Amino acid sequence: MNALIKSATIVDSKSDFHNQKVDILIENGNISKISKRIPNPKNYQEIKLENLHVSQGWFDSSVSFGEPGFEERETINNGLKTAAKSGFSSVVLNANSNPVIDSYADIAFVNAKANENAVALKTLGALTQNSNGINLAELFDMKNAGAVGFYDYQKPITNPNLMKIALQYASTFDGLVFSFPQESQITGLGVMNEHINSTKLGLKGNPALAEELQIARDLFLLEYTEGKLHIPTISTAKSVALIREAKAKNLDVTCSVAIHNIMFTDNELQDFDTNFKVTPPLRTQTDIDALIEGLRDGTIDMVTSDHNPIDIEHKKIEFDYAINGSIGLESAFGALQTLFTTKKTVSLLTQGKSRFGFDATSIQEGNKANLTLFNPDITYTFSESDILSKSKNSCFINTKLKGKSYGIIANDKIEIH
Secondary structure, eight states: OEEEEEEEEETTTTTTTOOOEEEEETTTEEEEEOOOOOOOOOOEEEEEOOOOOEOEEEEEEOOOOTTTTTTOOHHHHHHHHHHHHEEEEEEEEEEEEOOOOSSSHHHHHHHHTTTSSSSEEOOOOSSSSOOSSSBOOOOOHHHHHHHOOOOOOOOOOOHHHHHHHHHHHHHHGGGOEEHHHOOHHHTTTOEEEEHHHHHHHOOOEEEEEEEEHHHHHHHHHHHHHHHOOOOOOOHHHHHHHHHHHHHHHOOOOEEEEEEEHOOOOOOOGGGOOGGOOSSSSSOOOHHHHHHHHHHHSSSEEEEEBBBBOGGGTTSSOGGSSSSOBBBBBTTHHHHTTTTOHHHHHHHHHHTTTGGGTOOOSOOOOOOOOOEEEEEEEEEEEOOOGGGOSSSOOOOOOOEEEEEEEEEEETTTTTEEE
């Protein structure tokens, strides 16, 4: 793959060309030259785009594509094309398909389906068989097949001894164990944050305590086992404080936050819009402020779109019965830029790669081209026409965003729209 990118501003603090407007010559998938002006005698494809900025390829630690089993929600192929056009060159796929991804063969199937795409996909295996929380799945076999972690997507492990054994066992082969932060007995049938709005709306509440209790338990187990833990999509102020304290003890723990949990409060549920029914639930502004501070000081290691396509039959129904989840790949960059500078947004979207075995390749001559192309200054109201996913369940519809991705150059391929 050969190309010449013209007049692009590089946003990469690890590059010698950070904040410079340059041409970038790519030959055979590698960056061969970066300079103010580069001629094109070999007539390579030229890429000229309005207000073009280039960064390291963006990364998302939590996407769901449905396939196998839920292809009506999303397929692996279209999901990866959506990720590419949204600016993501690497993603981690959740195991919440049907059947659940819980064996060597399942991991191999998904990896084979994802081959030859511009986006690099790595897969999580289920932590327990069929994600039922009873018996551990074939963790070591899945690791050998390429699994980068083990997670029963959005299903808490209720048995603390099972979590203890998982951490101990996975540590023998450097496996990364996920624990969804929710104490299910306390959550009960809660469908939104337990606070003033849940009382006003007459909806059952899911208290912050349910998340914080589970995190406290898991951090005690982590300290006991000296394992390796990732806590996905935290949502409360106290959760940030608990993880900050654990990191001060040098425990091997990372965590993420979903972008919608730092964008929206539970006030959005006044109209019972099921697009805002997500797990963990939208919380309060106090929680958002603490989450953003956690991102600024490094307590929270990465942001995620927590992209979760749900078909219309399971979303446009009575609030109590709607499946939780929102898509988020297409809106991720524009949403973050309403909260952070371009430099910080790019930093957040490229953090956390090493935890999942991806290379963080800086924009330097001689390096492999792994690039996201974007315009950081365009402002627009996100609408259904901006959605590339098969499912349209986005909580960002009618939200003002800033910045759009043009696409990526990665894996010896160009994917630009």
